[in-house]
Amino acid sequence: MPDTHALVNDFIAKLKKRKIEGSHATARQAADLLRSVISAQRVSNTNQAASLIEAAKAVGEQLIAANPMELAVGNIVRRVLHIIREEDLSLATTAMGGLGLSAESDDDDGEMDPEDRPALSAAAVAAAARSSLRAPSLHTLLEFVPESAAVPHTSSSGGDSEDKTKSADRNSRSRKLKHDVIEAINELIQDIDTCHEQIAEQAVEHIHQNEVILTLGRSRTVKEFLCAAKEKKRSFRVFVAEGAPRYQGHVLAKELVAKGIQTTVITDSAVFAMISRVNMVIVGVHAIMANAGVIAPVGLNMVALAAQRHAVPFVVVAGSHKLCPLYPHNPEVLLNELKSPSELLDFGEFSDCMDFGSGSGAPLHVVNPSFDYVPPKLVSLFITDTGGHNSSYMYRLIKDYYSADDLVLQKRR
Structure with missing residues (x-):
């Protein structure tokens, strides 16, 4: 794994000395650098998206300050931040939907047809978030899960295994968020590489x-x-x-x-x-x-x-x-x-x-x-x-x- 601090400092020096010219070249290298930063970032289990956003913002501020006139750098930093928020929202929607369906199956005892149950729509959540241009974090969404959707606590002996399961789920979501963000940044880099051909x-x-x-x-x-x-x-x-x-x-x-x-x-x-x-x-x-x-x-x-x-x-x-x-x-x-x-x-x-x-x-x-x-x-x-x-x-x-x-x-x- 390359030293991200060295990569950041090297790119900042190139921006300050105007060794990188043109929006295409600066955007491509900025996206590549942010991908490396995200890959090297350790993600906490409690607030995965926030740690990735803070890391990307910290690097982005330095890059923009190095050459404020090169607006493509700021554009790519903001695109990556938007990607993190979108992927976090997608995972949160999936988690909320799973909890909702699990709770309903326990309460209804099979009396209601699955197709008739009111399911949480990922499209509706995403549309509501985009309408305000604010993507809530996974922590925020899960904080307001209704009690009926919570998994019942049966016994103290089962609590330890339940905590371990939840911890494993959080670790899994953390790894998936990071993986999905990196995949989305790869798609962004591909879009930058092929933009001339797409326009032509x-x-x-x-x-x-x-x-x-x-x-x-x-x-x-x-x-x-x-x-x-x-x-x-x-x-x-x-x-x-x-x-x-x-x-x-x-x-x-x-x-x-x-x-x-x-x-x-x-x-x-x-x-x-x-x-x-x-x-x-x-x-x-x-x-x-x-x-x-x-x-x-x-x-x-x-x-x-x-x-x-x-x-x-x-x-x-x-x-x-x-x-x-x-x-x-x-x-x-x-x-x-x-x-x-x-x-x-x-x-x-x-x-x-x-x-x-x-x-x-x-x-x-x-x-x-x-x-x-x-x-x-x-x-x-x-x-x-x-x-x-x-x-x-x-x-x-x-x-x-x-x-x-x-x-x-x-x-x-």
Whole structure:
């Protein structure tokens, strides 16, 4: 078993030094790390879910603090916490149902038909819990079991064996909870690994013959989406805005040409001039917020405004790990990150303008933001690994993936 503390510290160091880039890579490694933490965690018999939640939260707080701008890390931590609550609720429902049926069989003496007995519905319990986004713990549910459902205490001699049986049952449930949580995290990791393929499979439904598509910068999701349409014998053309100052659009253009896709590179400032020729804008984003607004590479808000002006659909392709349950106005959310001015200007050439200590005139300031915020009203469609959705439906996906108790992870200082 690997040392989880060493794994956590190593991942935190990589996040702080920005050695891991991209939401997909950070989400994949965060899920893998949390799986290791859950596997190594010793679970108490009295409150199994609480110990797993505390362990995941403790690690999650450190990961989020290491790089608050990488929202995918917080998303995965909250997804894992939701998984623990859901699996705990499922086991509690099963236990309650078993106790209820046992008590009824003792009281009725076989007079009532089993099909006529009012059974505790797991679906009803789960639906009630999801409606409030609060999953009760196993301890809480069992605490309110009616006395009629309790196993009668027959004799003192039988009490010891009964206690041993209960202890064995608790140990069994503890091991099953941990096993089920790890299995669910494995499914989450598989979803992250296959999200690009799941999104690309939908390309043929959205890209039609002889269309002109515009994108900005480079996104792996966009690249695979376009390449999948090409493999289905769709003939189309792509305008790629270069994405200054990092010019990732040049990289994407080379990749598309290598796949045989007609590609034209344009400057970012030419987007408004070219948008009237475009049938659809397809872009990748950094994060999708709870209000369906998106945090995207810098320059995409300009593209979205141009698309709205010319009534061109603005389509966002993103994996479900980029769904963030926070709103842009939440204090935990950092909407932007400033990169080095050296990406814009050569310090040697402009050193005389940037000398703050010379006192000769006002110095030159350089601002190099990484992201734009695109409001939901500018987004026509979201294509995720679960299908295509309108902006108004994104809240439902977020409700399915996250619990309200886990929205705020970092402790107030």
